[in-house]
Amino acid sequence: MPSTFNITILGGGISGLSTAWYLSRSLPKSCKITIIEASNRLGGWIQSRRHGEQGILFEYGPRTLRPGGLGGLAVLELIKSLNLIPSLITIPKTHPAALNRYIYYPDRLNKLPHSLLSLAPSLSRAFIRKAIPGILREPFVKPANTDDESITAFIARRFNSHIADNIMSAVIHGIYAGDANQLSVRSVFPSLYYYEHYYGSVLKGLMRGLKEVEDKKELERELGECVGDLINDMSKISIFSFKDGIQMIVDALERELRKKENVAIKMGEKVVKLEIENEKAKVYTESSVFPSSHIISTLSSHILSRILTPTLPYLSQTPSVTVAVVNLAYSNPSLLPVTGFGYLIPASIPNNIYSALGVVFDSDAVPSQDKVNITKLTVMLGGHYYYGMNSIPNEDELLSHARWVVSNHLGIREEPMLWNVTIQRECISQYQVGHLDRMRELHHSIRNMCGGRLSVAGASYLGVSVNDIVLNSRMLAGRVVEWIERRRKLNVTGLESVEEIPTPII
Template sequence: MAPTSIAVLGGGLTGLSAAFYLTRRFPTARIAVYNAEARFGGWVRSDRVRVSYTNHDGKPENADVVLEAGPRTLRPNARSVLELIHLLNLSSTLLTVPKTSHAARNRFLYIPEYGGLCRLPSAPLDLFTLAGPSRHNIGRLLLSSVAREPFKRRNKRFGLDDESVDDFMTRRFGSEWSRIFASSLVHGIYAADARRLSLRSAFPSLWEAEERGNGSVVAGILKRSPPLTSGEGPTSYELGDLQDTMRDVSVYSFRDGIGTLTDALVRYLREHPNVDMYGGVRIMGLRINPRGKQFELITSAMETMLPTHVVSTLPLFRLHSLLTPAIRLPHLTANAYTSVTVVNLVFPRPPSSSSPLHPEGFGYLVPRPPDGYFNDSNRLGILGCVFDSSSTANQDSSDAVVKMTVMLGGPYASCSLPQVNVSDLLSELSTHLGRTLPEPVLVKVRHNQHCIPLYSVGHLQRMEELRHVLASEPWVGRMEVIGAGVEGVSVGDCVEAGRNAGRFWS
């Protein structure tokens, strides 16, 4: 049965994207979007704020800066996001970072036992130029592990259908390689412990590369098929000129931050005659009408809504709490969620005669300490730091200030959503950067509780079982469960999930 009324649960990026594409797929259906917070957008949050500082002549000045509490840059390989930008006419607001820029070429890890900040190679030749004679040399470790991997015997256990990121990387590249590079990558994307994260769910291309390379990940990557372009394959995207725009781009954002995307979706949906936006309305319960043709949604306003179809983009544990025992769905509580504290820092830029506050580049990540997370070697639980003034240089009204963002928490349980002591944080960052940082002119702290799902081993199989149940009685395919908790945490994953919502509703 084609939907006549659709309820979208959750007003974050996935929910807003789903509602947008549902208006195009079912132009006559009534669509209601329910969001527990009055503000739509979920973890995407961009704020333009004014800061005051004293210039090098001792005179007071003001500047407008963009602060991101969630994602801050996007990669151009997510065609679903580019399509959304095109359809919402946002191309003129883009800020792009070319592949030749320092932000694109210079990314770092902070590894105390390897001498502090270590630049990662950005091109194959860097593997050799960064590989010095020292045993504690990041380039040497990277080069030797990658060079040896194709000659390692095939060592995946027979019948293995998933494993942790750390187990996979250790098996193919070695334990030290995995601790440094794999844990840093996982910190930057999932704010999680690589020893607990499913490889097939988080990095499926690596699993596929090992298969394609007959046991070698490196060989499989070298055999990679060329990517599809616009209009090719089973799914085509409306990209306009954006594919050409992004040809030599490393990352991109918007003049007013990533929130430009969610704000544009909210405007579109509020103006659409068939869409109702319910901000500040929490869903308290979900039942299936005994007649089987409608759902019953009980809202925090004690109203009962009767949609024919439902798209849930809620965190899976939250959806679980809405269901009665008679219609409980499997695996909704199988995964934990990580929490991250985001600290935006704005400093006055030092005079040109002084050393810069940070090296030119995108920023750095901090790998798992050699003795694990439960120790004092990273007592603040710093996961990484982004040099925003390099990565999104043209967002702010003045270049007289320097903007950084620090991420803390995640697998550091003792630091989960801590009360941030700014003095301690500045002291730690000064150690990382090798120079004393000045007093910031602005500090903004945001605690993002349970913001990123941690896909434990076996997640793909569990989600397949969930979809099978949703396709069966009494659901018969009329409710879809999508979003970061199901199939990817990136902005591109969330938009793609929303784009596909309702594809199989006749």
């Protein structure tokens, strides 16, 4: 390694911050890490703010996390290392917020079964009964000879169109704010793809499961050792947050990074050009130039495609959607007609005139964040409905739209005591059909054309959830450290996991 090795990280969201934190723990002080963030705050789409004299907490982005899977373990490791365990708010699997989730269709809330035992009482509802024929036929449907297809096509083929157009469409609204007709089943729900591929049936796969490949098992063991007893504490937990919201992770990362002698955080510096040529790399902002030994971009891929030389294929082909987040707080604590986490709205719903995606019952989903007993909701609007629009509604219009939704869906007609409207522009990447193949080509292009000077991370590539992003940042940082420690020429793209898709052990 040269006497001075400069790593420049583009973007101060959760991906950039966690990547910098993992690197700073392992690299020597002679390795300088610089985070460049265009705005005057860190955290990206994660933002928790208190409003009003009573300090009501509104989440503008992600509001809860799940402890399961490798990504969940990676986040728990991060939480433990940042000493955030005392600030946890946990929701057990027996809590109404975990058990009660709804879909609004066509003009009422339909509670989804949360287990086989809860399925029988649901059969009296027409919405659930229409799904039964598809569930019964699924084990007998022959697998398709295709590498990828849309989520709608996959679910309709294996189950039926009712499940695809209503249940799965609503789920995709909740995760991606996207169109299930466009998104890739292999990239968004890889387990479903593998269940069909290896068992010939999704239901058979769900019953039998797929064991992780050996390299993932090793990572699981490593994370388990780091997390320790916290794994047992979280085994009965459905979701969790923090006393002051998800922002607490961002704030803790910032505090720790600012203590590091070899870490610098540059805020209010918009990157306008990125040059990689003749094994030299430079980052240009509106006011400065940062010569870099290696660059890690956590910017969205379409932004990176506009500023990067050389031009790389497929960077610009992952679109993103804009979501309007409307937070509402009411002084009356008993306004909700049901208890639970909230409800999602499928694309098939009639008269969805304001492009609503779903509503979270925040006062049920994460209780005890506020000192007063209130009803608190978040209405999500837009997503793929806004895609391609020349202009979207302004904040006043969005507030009016959100109030129309809760009035017509939930019967809440009271004036909110507090509200906030946030327009999250191009905030969720859309993994459309063929995404995995495009990422594989991009991986090879970065490796062959960037001279080992560029890696990519963040939601444009291998997962949009906080869990996915933290896990991928950890893996990327580990690869970078490994190459530097071996004093080899660094050539890590961040997309290594798509180069050869491992075969799960059945």
